Amino acid sequence: MFPELSTSRLTLTSLYPEDKDALFEIFSNDLVVQYYDVAAFHQTEQAVRLIDLFQSRFQNKQGIRWAIRLKETNQLIGTCGFNSWNAGMRHAVVGYDLRPDYWGQGLMAEAVHAIIQAAFDGMLPCGALNRIQADTVIGNTASEHVLLKLGFVEEGIRRESGYWKNQFHDLKCFGLLKSEFRSE
Numbered sequence: 001m002f003p004e005l006s007t008s009r010l011t012l013t014s015l016y017p018e019d020k021d022a023l024f025e026i027f028s029n030d031l032v033v034q035y036y037d038v039a040a041f042h043q044t045e046q047a048v049r050l051i052d053l054f055q056s057r058f059q060n061k062q063g064i065r066w067a068i069r070l071k072e073t074n075q076l077i078g079t080c081g082f083n084s085w086n087a088g089m090r091h092a093v094v095g096y097d098l099r100p101d102y103w104g105q106g107l108m109a110e111a112v113h114a115i116i117q118a119a120f121d122g123m124l125p126c127g128a129l130n131r132i133q134a135d136t137v138i139g140n141t142a143s144e145h146v147l148l149k150l151g152f153v154e155e156g157i158r159r160e161s162g163y164w165k166n167q168f169h170d171l172k173c174f175g176l177l178k179s180e181f182r183s184e
Contacts, residue, residue, distance in 0.1 A: 002058065003123050005066065005114045010107065012066035012114060014058075015051045015079065019067060022076035023047040031100050035137040037164040054081070061087075061125050068098065068111045077102050080111050082119065082132075091131035092119060096146075103142065109149050116150065120178045130178045135171040137162070144172065152176045 005012040015023065024047035026032055030040050041047060054065035065081035078098035085092035094115070098108050122128030134152060136143045148154075152174040160168035 002064075003118060005118055006071070007110045007114050009071055010111055010114070011069045011071050011074070012080070012111060013069060015054055015065065015067045015076075017048065017051060019051060019076050020044055020047040023050060023079075026076075026078060026097060026099050029100060032097050035140040035143065036097070037162065039165065054079075057083075058125075063092075064124060065095075066111070066115065068107070078108065078111070080108070080115055082115070082124075082126075085124070085126040085129065087126040090127070090129050091133060092126070092129055094132050094134045096143075109146050112146065113150055116176065116181060117183055120181055120183075128178075132176045134174045134176075135162070136174070138170045138172060144174075147174045147176075150176065151180055151182055153180070 002014040021044065024041055024044045027038070027047060027050065028041040033040050057063040057065070063082050063084045065079050067076050068078040068080055069076055078096065080096035081094070082092035083095045094112065096108055096112055116132060118124060119129040119132060134147050136147070138157070153176070155173045155175050158171045158173055161171040162169035
C-alpha cells in the first residue's frame with residue numbers, strides 16, 4: 001500500500017492518471033528541468049509515461065515518488081521521492097521538483113523532510129534507511145539550499161558523473177545519516 005504523508009501545508013500521495021495535465025505543466029517548464037536529466041516535455045503523453053514509471057518503480061519495490069499537493073486545494077505542485085533504494089545497504093537517493101510559482105516558500109523542504117522522516121522511521125517497503133543521498137548539478141544552488149536546510153552534508157564532487165542532454169555533468173554529492181537527522 002502506498003504510504004500517504006501529511007505536513008502542515010501539504011499532502012503527499014501517489015500520482016494518478018488524472019494528474020497528467022498538472023504533471024505535464026511542471027515538466028514542460030524549462031526552469032524546472034534545467035538541472036534535470038530529462039528535456040522539457042512537449043506532449044501530455046510524456047507525463048502519462050512518467051506516472052507509469054513512478055508507479056512501476058513502487059510496485060517493483062525499486063523506489064517511490066509522491067505527488068506534492070497543497071492541503072487546502074489538493075492541487076499538484078510537484079513531486080518528491082526516492083529514485084532508487086537499496087534495502088540491503090539501507091540507503092536511497094532522493095529527488096524532487098516543484099512548480100516555479102511555489103519556489104522560495106519552504107514547501108520543498110517541508111515535503112522532503114516528511115519523506116526523510118518516513119524513510120528513517122521504516123515506513124517504506126524498503127524498511128528503515130540509514131543514509132539518504134542527493135546529487136545536484138553544479139550551479140543548482142536552490143536545490144543545495146534545500147538539502148543543507150534539512151541537514152545534508154556536502155560530501156564532494158563526482159566529476160563528469162552524469163550524462164544527459166548530450167553533455168557530461170559534474171555532480172555535487174550530499175548525504176544525510178539517520179543519526180544526523182533533526183526530526184523537528
